[in-house]
Amino acid sequence: GDSVVQTEGQVLPSEGDSLIVNCSYETTQYPSLFWYVQYPGEGPQLHLKAMKANDKGRNKGFEAMYRKETTSFHLEKDSVQESDSAVYFCAPSNQAGTALIFGKGTTLSVSS
Amino acid sequence: GAVVSQHPSRVICKSGTSVKIECRSLDFQATTMFWYRQFPKQSLMLMATSNEGSKATYEQGVEKDKFLINHASLTLSTLTVTSAHPEDSSFYICSARVEGQGRYEQYFGPGTRLTVT
Numbered sequence: 001g002d003s004v005v006q007t008e009g010q011v012l013p014s015e016g017d018s019l020i021v022n023c024s025y026e027t028t029q030y031p032s033l034f035w036y037v038q039y040p041g042e043g044p045q046l047h048l049k050a051m052k053a054n055d056k057g058r059n060k061g062f063e064a065m066y067r068k069e070t071t072s073f074h075l076e077k078d079s080v081q082e083s084d085s086a087v088y089f090c091a092p093s094n095q096a097g098t099a100l101i102f103g104k105g106t107t108l109s110v111s112s
Numbered sequence: 113g114a115v116v117s118q119h120p121s122r123v124i125c126k127s128g129t130s131v132k133i134e135c136r137s138l139d140f141q142a143t144t145m146f147w148y149r150q151f152p153k154q155s156l157m158l159m160a161t162s163n164e165g166s167k168a169t170y171e172q173g174v175e176k177d178k179f180l181i182n183h184a185s186l187t188l189s190t191l192t193v194t195s196a197h198p199e200d201s202s203f204y205i206c207s208a209r210v211e212g213q214g215r216y217e218q219y220f221g222p223g224t225r226l227t228v229t
Contacts, residue, residue, distance in 0.1 A: 041225075042222055042223060043220035093218070099161055100146075100158075100218055105155050
């Protein structure tokens with residue numbers, strides 16, 4: 001079945017540090033790729049997306065490149081801020097648009 | 113655009129009672145909506161896919177007689193937790209899918225915190 005693996009647990013950078021959160025997926029069909037962000041007590045929000053190979057999703061300084069050859073969609077940022085602290089989920093979805101498959105989530109806690 | 117609401121945001125009920133949670137797409141029509149539950153510090157677990165005008169499709173291990181889903185219109189899906197027990201206490205989140213022009217994005221509601229005493 002379809003699956004996704006992302007950096008697990010907590011990531012604890014300081015403000016100004018660079019960030020990479022890994023995401024690797026395995027799907028039977030050609031997926032669209034999403035990163036969602038969730039703040040405490042809220043539902044996930046769409047953070048960025050890439051619909052096909054070599055597309056780059058961008059939002060608020062974050063980027064993720066759709067790499068079909070390595071089946072990856074790593075989330076990157078050059079300089080994190082304390083306000084970026086949240087839980088991030090990588091979520092592929094096949095082109096037919098069935099339910100998203102969520103990774104286990106990565107908790108980003110940025111210290112000032 | 114693409115706003116999804118849920119009601120109520122929090123509910124406390126006694127064991128054995130039923131609770132209904134509403135999920136609405138406010139500015140778009142959604143043929144398909146999804147229901148998830150989330151335990152503390154865990155990921156979202158898909159419970160069922162709700163299709164307007166037809167029966168919901170439940171994931172393996174989810175009791176369809178316990179978690180009743182109705183998708184009566186293109187903007188409303190409801191989840192009813194019947195005969196609730198403390199182990200049903202969780203954070204329930206719905207999402208609605210934007211469709212058309214090759215888009216298959218899902219937008220999530222703010223969630224409903226259910227506590228069964």
